[in-house]
Amino acid sequence: MGKLQSAKSVMLNFSDFYQINSKNSSDSSETIIAEVAGKDSIAAILQVAKKSSIKKLVGIGINHRSFYGNIDEPTEHFEYISNDKALLNIKKTEFMYLDVSSLFDLLIVRTLAIVQKHFHYFSPCPACHLFFHMMRVPIAHHLKVAKFITGERDIHGTRKKLNQLPEVLDLLKILLEKEGINLIQPLKSITKDEEIFTLLGKKWVSALPYKCSFSGNYYDENGKIPFNTTNVLNSLSKFYYPLFHETIHYIELHKNEPDWNWIEKTLLDIIEEF
Numbered sequence: 001m002g003k004l005q006s007a008k009s010v011m012l013n014f015s016d017f018y019q020i021n022s023k024n025s026s027d028s029s030e031t032i033i034a035e036v037a038g039k040d041s042i043a044a045i046l047q048v049a050k051k052s053s054i055k056k057l058v059g060i061g062i063n064h065r066s067f068y069g070n071i072d073e074p075t076e077h078f079e080y081i082s083n084d085k086a087l088l089n090i091k092k093t094e095f096m097y098l099d100v101s102s103l104f105d106l107l108i109v110r111t112l113a114i115v116q117k118h119f120h121y122f123s124p125c126p127a128c129h130l131f132f133h134m135m136r137v138p139i140a141h142h143l144k145v146a147k148f149i150t151g152e153r154d155i156h157g158t159r160k161k162l163n164q165l166p167e168v169l170d171l172l173k174i175l176l177e178k179e180g181i182n183l184i185q186p187l188k189s190i191t192k193d194e195e196i197f198t199l200l201g202k203k204w205v206s207a208l209p210y211k212c213s214f215s216g217n218y219y220d221e222n223g224k225i226p227f228n229t230t231n232v233l234n235s236l237s238k239f240y241y242p243l244f245h246e247t248i249h250y251i252e253l254h255k256n257e258p259d260w261n262w263i264e265k266t267l268l269d270i271i272e273e274f
Contacts, residue, residue: 008072011063011099014138018255021142028144030055032184033136034081036074036095037061039206040151040187043199045081047186048149049089057081059095060139062132064104069210076207084203100135106263107131107243114267118274119235121227123218127240129163130172134244137179138251147182155191162218162225162232171233175241179248242270 012020034045036059045057059081061074070076075097082093108127116122129152136148154166162168169188176183190196197204220226246266250258258266 009061009075009097011097013099013257014251015256017096017098017139018142028056031143031145032057032147032149033140033143033145034059034078034149035062035132035136035151036078038073038151038209039077039200039204040153040196041074041149042077042080042151042204043196044149044151044184044186045090046088046199046201048184052089054090056092056094057085057090058139058143058145059093060136061095061097062135063097063099063101065101066104066213067210068213070208071210073207073210080204096139098135098139100131103135103247103257104128104131106260107240107247110260111239111243111267114271115235115239118239118271119231121231121235123162123227124214125161125163125218126168126232126236128214129168130175130236130240131244133172133176133181133183134179134241134248137176137181138248140181141179141252146180147184148176149184149186151187152185153187153190156193160225162227165229165232167229167233168236171236175237178241179245238274239267239270242273243267246270 032048032054034057035041048054059078061078063071075095078095081088081090082095085091085093108124108131112122112124115127133148133150140146140148152164152169154164154169169185173183173185187196218225218227243266247258247263250262
């Protein structure tokens with residue numbers, strides 16, 4: 001099937017996922033999907049598990065070509081959950097690693113000039129954040145899961161992130177609700193990393209990180225974010241969300257990813273509505 005893999009991780013594309021999971025899940029009402037990446041994603045799982053038992057937790061890591069470094073970070077971090085799930089109030093765990101490199105290139109990198117032209121800012125990060133949520137939706141629909149746990153935070157210490165501004169996080173929750181997904185953001189108001197490490201506990205050891213080539217691209221020479229927040233929100237709601245929505249509909253229908261010809265026609269139809 002042409003899976004990408006490392007020493008610990010095997011990555012699936014959508015075609016792989018549907019071949020492996022040829023039958024829809026019959027009862028996943030008590031299953032939750034966890035968006036797995038860095039330490040915040042694991043802390044978010046623990047925060048939810050503290051308040052109520054989780055019958056089944058499906059962790060999903062996501063990869064694209066701009067990531068580099070320790071590609072096994074999500075796999076290694078989820079092991080912290082799966083190895084101690086009984087103690088963590090979680091009954092059953094499963095992990096999968098989804099590679100969406102081609103779609104990231106076509107839907108985000110290749111459309112940056114369109115966004116600059118119509119919405120007057122230049123950064124892939126807000127779109128990427130929504131994209132990562134949305135690319136988990138076909139899996140959620142197939143498994144009949146309606147809840148995602150995410151480690152998003154308004155502020156990281158003293159730093160603001162363009163893709164996690166409070167207004168952006170509020171919008172992401174609204175957009176995911178349109179797909180039938182309750183986006184649980186238990187860390188949203190936590191600002192200090194010390195609180196995150198308290199949630200993780202004394203046994204926590206962070207994996208070597210994987211990094212993104214686009215990291216920090218939205219800061220100016222003074223370390224500030226120079227973009228108009230309303231423009232960012234409009235790009236997400238008026239351009240990226242419709243594009244990603246149509247893309248996941250295509251994936252669910254065809255059990256595979258669309259090509260550029262389909263994407264180009266779709267985005268032109270969306271732009272006509274501006």
